[in-house]
Amino acid sequence: MTGIRVEGLSKTYRRGLAGERVRALVDVTLTIAPGEAFGIIGPNGAGKTTFLGCLLGFLRPDAGRITIDGRAPDDLAVRAATGYLPERLVLDRWMTGDEFLAYHHALARLPAASRRAEVEAALERVGLAGEAGGRAIRRYSRGMLQRLGLAQAMLGRPRYLFLDEPASGVDPAGVVLFRRLLSELAHRGVTVILNSHQLDQVERVCDRVAFVKAGRVEAIETVAAGAAHARVLRVRVVVGASLPVTYERLTALAGEAGAALLDLNGAEARFTVADDAGAARLLEALIRAGVPVAEATPEESRLERLFLDSSPAGSPTEPTPGTT
Amino acid sequence: MPPDEAPATPTGSTRARPIGLLIAALVLLVARILLGLYEERHPPRLPDLVGWQPIEGAEARAFAQHRAVLYDFTAEWCAPCQMMQREVFADLPSAREIEREHAHVSSLRAVGAKAHPRALDAQALEVPDRDRHRLELGVEARARQIARALAVDFREERRLAALEETDAWTGGALERAIADLEAQRLQRLTELPQRVRGRKALQKERGVERHAIDLAQAADQPRERLSREFAFPQAAPPWRRV
């Protein structure tokens, strides 16, 4: 297993008969190590789906090279080790859930002897155990479809799992289930490539995240390194209790902890902290001073900031392992 | 089961070109074109199971047996004729049936690309005079048809009918009558103002008239080959008897 290597990938579409050329991907270069959970985020139309399409061998790049485990993406061996959950999930509506999974099990050249057992196990894993397996897919709800799609993607324990908006249309219970499954997979060493708009999910599951905008990879962030970034911390105190500290007292406390108070609105105070350690120190100082801290949340996640940042030069980038 | 131990891991691209199939398709296409061209030059002989007989003695046989004579006018390019050839004459039971029903069967085939059964050249047939006039039947029938189409006056039609009854056709009287009629007709046409009758109708009639004139001329000169002007741009084909 050598992971996924993308070098100088470019893809241009010709939109419509008039032939207006749309540069969907421009010179994308990155490497995904085996066993890594890699997230792809970006605004709509940034080229994420195109990128996934190229990685899966559905689209042929105009320039550049992609290798998965040293082979071309549309190689049969790579296909056998890949699971894919597309964004616009279309399943064969006339089949039942069981039949569909059995069909894909057979297509993936998995042994027939274990088919029934594995299909049932897959359905159970995504929460579709019971009569849902025998129901025709045309009668599935959106959430059920998505779950079935994930079950199909995970058949045969693929080494590479490509998920395009896996949790769209799924109820909150399902979202939690998905997150759990993905984390399990990531821990088992499956390389997960996750394309999602749900930034909190991406942050929780992925090791690294690529921010794609207008066909280019603007930034590749390591999630773990988020710990070392400055942020705005919003601290909410218990409402109704007499506020034991004033603006000045809070400022002083913040200064001691190496943070700075931005403003104070009623029950909510906003501080800037340098990193996770700074945040911990600030909270400790506040609580020791008797401030009834109810909740402390970052105002914007780091990933959200990537979206709001219009200048690519300003966004914090970390050198990532393995990138050329 | 860990994927590394999956049996018979396939290799090769999902988009692998079907080289064998492509080569086979190309080879077969070339073969098809070549064979097709060859067949154009040497058309396959369809088994013709009807025992066609030479034209002599057809009439005698017909009278003796009180049964009809079948003349098959056919040509290579005539699609219905070919269908008849394939489906009726090549089918043994049908062929036998045909032979049983008729006293005499003869097939006359036009050779050449654009021949048309309306044109007959008795000369090329080299048949005795008595039979020739039977074959000119077609020409005369057509002439009568045209004459009828042209005749606007029923008196003229009656004159034609009278001519028929007198069986004077061998003398060329019919053709002369048609020629007379034609002259009168043309005169009438030139006298009528053009805008009364549609231009196209006029042209069509002129076309028909031209045919009549040609036929009349040809009938007057039975030994001459029918000329190019007879509506077809190439020489009339030789008729060949089977």
Next chain:
Amino acid sequence: MNVTLITTLWRQRFTSAVRMALMAMLCGFPVLALAFVPGAGLSLLGNAQGLMLTLGAGMIGQDVSSGVLQLLCARPVKRSDYVLSRWLGVALAGTAISLLQLAIGAALLTARGAAPSAQQIVLFGAGRLLECGGIAAVLALCSSLIGGFGDLALYLLASLGAGILQMAGQVKHWLWLDRFAAELLGSLTPGIDLQRLVAASPMPWFPIVSYASTVTLCLALAIVMVNRKELSYASG
């Protein structure tokens, strides 16, 4: 050739109420006609064109336009295997129905005293088999070119076009056009007239080569077209 794909195709076709109803009508009426006019023999069963168009419509195009093909191509399945499996599935299904039709027809004819000879039955069955395979190949090509059920439209348009060309050739006496159009029209319903083949001597090779050429060419082109397809809604 992928057995899973073939069996799945059969299941899909035979569980579709619309297709089954259409096929029942298309195959049922000629068989009924046999019962009333036994003298006409097996030829009353006609050709397999209607049946194959019903069975094969959208065999590739529908998968492409509905998006189902994308998931399929994420599996270790060769695209050429996919095309060939669809072709074979449709052809075999058509043959099976044709043979069923033949069996019922022969039984009816026998009951009415006009039993067809063994040679006739075999030749008819074999001819139908070839025809089903041929039309399925042509439809596969049409289906790989246009999505949804557009392959039907393409097929009918091609037939119409070839017919018009042939008429033009006959009217204008351009034998080459007539012949070319006749070949084209014949290619749209590829088949071998086995009765003529068997009866003629020496055996004409042209019909066999022509048929094989049409089938291989259609399948090869269909595979090339599917290989080239970019299966991503982002590109649409």
